[in-house]
Amino acid sequence: MALQLKEEHACESADSDPKIVKFAIVKKRQEDHSLEVGLASFEDAILPHLDAAHNLARWLLRNEQDAQDVVQEAYLRAFKSFAGFHGGNGRAWLLTIVRNTSYTLLKKNRAVDLTTTFDEEIHGSGDEVVSPVTILERSDNAELIKEAMDHLPAEFREILALRHQEGLSYKEIAEIAQIPPGTVMSRLARARTKLREYLAARMGKEK
Amino acid sequence: MNCEQCKNLMDGYLDRELDPITNQKIEQHLRDCRNCDQAYKAHGSLVRAIRDGAPYYKAPAKLRERIQSSLRQEIAKKPVRNVEDSPSLFSARPRWTRTVSFGTPWSGLAFAAAIVFAAIITFNLMSRLQRPGNDQFLATQLIASHARSLMANHLTDVASSDQHTVKPWLDTKLDFAPPVVDLSSEGFPLIGGRLDYLDNRPVAALVYERRKHFINLFVWPASSDAATAPKTITRQGYQLLHWADSDFNYWAVSDVNANDLQTFKQQFETRTPHH
Numbered sequence: 001m002a003l004q005l006k007e008e009h010a011c012e013s014a015d016s017d018p019k020i021v022k023f024a025i026v027k028k029r030q031e032d033h034s035l036e037v038g039l040a041s042f043e044d045a046i047l048p049h050l051d052a053a054h055n056l057a058r059w060l061l062r063n064e065q066d067a068q069d070v071v072q073e074a075y076l077r078a079f080k081s082f083a084g085f086h087g088g089n090g091r092a093w094l095l096t097i098v099r100n101t102s103y104t105l106l107k108k109n110r111a112v113d114l115t116t117t118f119d120e121e122i123h124g125s126g127d128e129v130v131s132p133v134t135i136l137e138r139s140d141n142a143e144l145i146k147e148a149m150d151h152l153p154a155e156f157r158e159i160l161a162l163r164h165q166e167g168l169s170y171k172e173i174a175e176i177a178q179i180p181p182g183t184v185m186s187r188l189a190r191a192r193t194k195l196r197e198y199l200a201a202r203m204g205k206e207k
Numbered sequence: 208m209n210c211e212q213c214k215n216l217m218d219g220y221l222d223r224e225l226d227p228i229t230n231q232k233i234e235q236h237l238r239d240c241r242n243c244d245q246a247y248k249a250h251g252s253l254v255r256a257i258r259d260g261a262p263y264y265k266a267p268a269k270l271r272e273r274i275q276s277s278l279r280q281e282i283a284k285k286p287v288r289n290v291e292d293s294p295s296l297f298s299a300r301p302r303w304t305r306t307v308s309f310g311t312p313w314s315g316l317a318f319a320a321a322i323v324f325a326a327i328i329t330f331n332l333m334s335r336l337q338r339p340g341n342d343q344f345l346a347t348q349l350i351a352s353h354a355r356s357l358m359a360n361h362l363t364d365v366a367s368s369d370q371h372t373v374k375p376w377l378d379t380k381l382d383f384a385p386p387v388v389d390l391s392s393e394g395f396p397l398i399g400g401r402l403d404y405l406d407n408r409p410v411a412a413l414v415y416e417r418r419k420h421f422i423n424l425f426v427w428p429a430s431s432d433a434a435t436a437p438k439t440i441t442r443q444g445y446q447l448l449h450w451a452d453s454d455f456n457y458w459a460v461s462d463v464n465a466n467d468l469q470t471f472k473q474q475f476e477t478r479t480p481h482h
Contacts, residue, residue, distance in 0.1 A: 036282065038282075039278055039279070039282055042278075043275070043278070047271070047274075047275075050266045050270070050271055050274070051263075051265045051266050053266070054264055054265065054266035054267075054270060055263055055264045055265070055266075058264035059264070067264070068267075068270050068273070071266070071270060071274070072270070072273055072274050072277055075274045075277070075278065076277060076278070076281060079278055079281065080281075141256065141259075141260045142259075142260040142261070142262060144260070145256060145257055145260035145261045146260070146261060146262055149257075149261055160257060160261070161261070163222065164254070164257045164258040164261060165258075165261060165263050169224070170219075170222070170224045185216075185218050185219045185222075185224065186215075186218075188218050188222070189215075189217070189218040192218065192250065192253060192254065192257070195253070195257065196253050
C-alpha cells in the first residue's frame with residue numbers, strides 16, 4: 001500500500017516538477033546512448049554465431065519456421081542478459097540459450113518429440129555393422145544421414161550437431177547441453193550407435 | 208586393456224578427447240585385436256559420414272535482418288516503457304488493491320491514512336534537514352579549505368606567531384577585524400593568518416598548531432541573531448567545531464581529536480576580549 005502510494009506520488013511529482021521531468025529526459029538520453037553502445041558490442045560479439053544458432057535450432061526443431069522464431073527469441077533473450085556475459089565463449093553462451101529456447105518450444109508444442117522417436121519398426125538387429133563403404137558409396141549419402149539424424153531423439157540430434165558440425169569439445173558440449181562432462185562421450189557413443197542402427201535397418205530394407 | 212574397455216572409450220578416442228596414456232593403451236589394443244580394429248575403422252567412417260553428410264543449416268539473410276530490427280525495436284521500446292510504465296503500473300495496481308483489501312471502502316481509508324502518514328514523514332524530514340543541510344554544505348567547504356591549505360603549500364599568507372603582526376595584516380585585507388590571539392602558552396602556537404573565501408564571503412583563517420597538527424580557525428562576522436550553541440561535526444576524519452559570539456562566527460577545522468579542539472575553543476574564548 002505504502003509502496004503504491006510512493007509510486008503514485010513519485011509519478012505525480014515527476015509530471016508536475018519541470019526539474020524532475022528535465023532530469024528524466026537527460027537520463028533517458030543517457031540510457032538511449034548506453035543502450036546503443038550495448039547493442040553494438042552485443043552484435044559484434046554474438047551476431048557472428050548466427051549460423052551456429054540457426055543450425056542447432058533447425059536440428060532440434062526440424063522445421064525452418066520454428067527454428068527462425070526460436071533463434072530470434074534466443075537473440076532477444078541473449079541481449080537482455082548480455083550484461084551477465086563477461087566475455088569468453090560467445091558461441092557456447094549463445095548456443096546454451098538457443099538450446100533452452102528450443103526445448104521450451106519442443107516441450108510446449110510437441111511433448112512427444114522429447115521421447116525417443118526412434119522408429120522401432122525400421123530399427124533392425126542392433127549389432128548389424130553397416131559397411132562404411134556402403135554408406136559412403138551412396139550418392140544420396142547426405143540425404144540418408146539427414147533422414148537418420150532426424151529420426152533420433154532431440155538429445156542425440158543436438159549432440160551430433162554440436163560435435164560434428166560445430167566441432168565443439170566435450171567440455172563445451174557439456175556446458176551447452178547442461179550435462180556432466182563425463183556423460184558427453186557416452187551420449188555421443190549412443191547417438192552414433194543409434195544412427196548406425198537406423199542406417200543399417202534402412203539399407204537392409206531396401207535390399 | 209580389454210575389448211570391452213576399448214569399445215567404451217572408442218568415441219573419446221575418435222574425438223581425440225582422451226589423455227595421452229589412454230590413447231596409447233587403445234592404440235596398443237587396436238594393434239593386437241583385429242575385431243576392435245575393424246570396429247574402430249567402421250566407427251571412424253560413420254563419424255566422417257555424419258560430419259561430411261549432415262547438412263549444415265546456415266541462417267538465411269532475412270533472419271539476420273529480422274533479428275537486427277527486433278533488437279532495435281527492443282532498445283527503442285525500453286525507455287518508452289520506463290516513461291509509460293508508471294501509468295500502466297498505476298492502473299494495474301488498484302485491481303490488486305481491491306482483491307487484497309476486500310472492497311473499496313477499506314482501500315479508500317488506507318489510502319487516506321497513507322497520504323497523511325506520508326505527509327507527516329515528509330514534513331518531519333524536511334524540517335529536520337533544512338538547517339543541517341546548510342551546515343553540511345558549509346562543512347564540506349570548510350574541510351575543502353582546510354585540506355587545500357595543507358596541500359598547496361599555502362597554509363599562511365602572513366606567517367607569524369605574533370598576533371600583533373597577523374591581526375593588522377588581516378585587518379587591512381578584510382572589511383572586519385577578527386580577534387587574533389597567540390595560544391602558545393596553552394599549547395596551540397599561532398602560525399599565521401590567511402585569507403579565504405567561504406559562505407559567499409571573504410573570511411579570515413587563523414592557523415594554529417597542535418603537536419604537528421594544524422588547526423584552521425575560520426572567522427567571519429556573525430549575522431545579527433547568530434549566537435548559536437556550539438556544534439561539532441565529524442567528517443572524513445576531520446573534526447569541525449562551530450561556535451559564535453555576538454560579533455563573529457567561528458569554525459575550527461582540524462584532524463586533532465575532539466577534546467583538543469574543545470580545549471582550543473575554551474582557550475581561545477578566554478583569551479579573546481569579551482564584547
